[in-house]
Amino acid sequence: MPSKLEVKKSKFLAFSFFVSTETELKAIISQIKAEYSDARHFVWAYRLEEAGILKEKYTEDKEPAGSAGSAILFLLKKKEVNNCLIVVVRYFGGVKLGVGGLARAYTESAKQSLEKSI
Helix, strand or coil: CCEEEEECCCCEEEEEECCHHHHHHHHHHHHHHHCCCCCCEEEEEEEEHHHHHHEEEEECCCCCCCCHHHHHHHHHHCCCCCCCCCEEEEECCCCCCHHHHHHHHHHHHHHHHHHHHC
């Protein structure tokens, strides 16, 4: 069940998952993209410790640089969460939020999802 946030008519649905392999997280991302195919943006970030190596990655998915996936990854680092994938699906509501507004919305969505899963 995703956490839901609405900011200036944009809807953000956030999902968090425990993951143990890159293959697993790629399958989850594909599944969410298929299920919510009518959404505008699919932003995600993960931290994965595999074979003693910490891997971190994110995507902004056409959002302005530094406003979406990087904000989620920053949250994961700050909370020191490993083996976690967070995906935020955005339905654009017609009002531009700006870089700061997007960063706050994506961070808050991710935070709510993480808190629900703990």
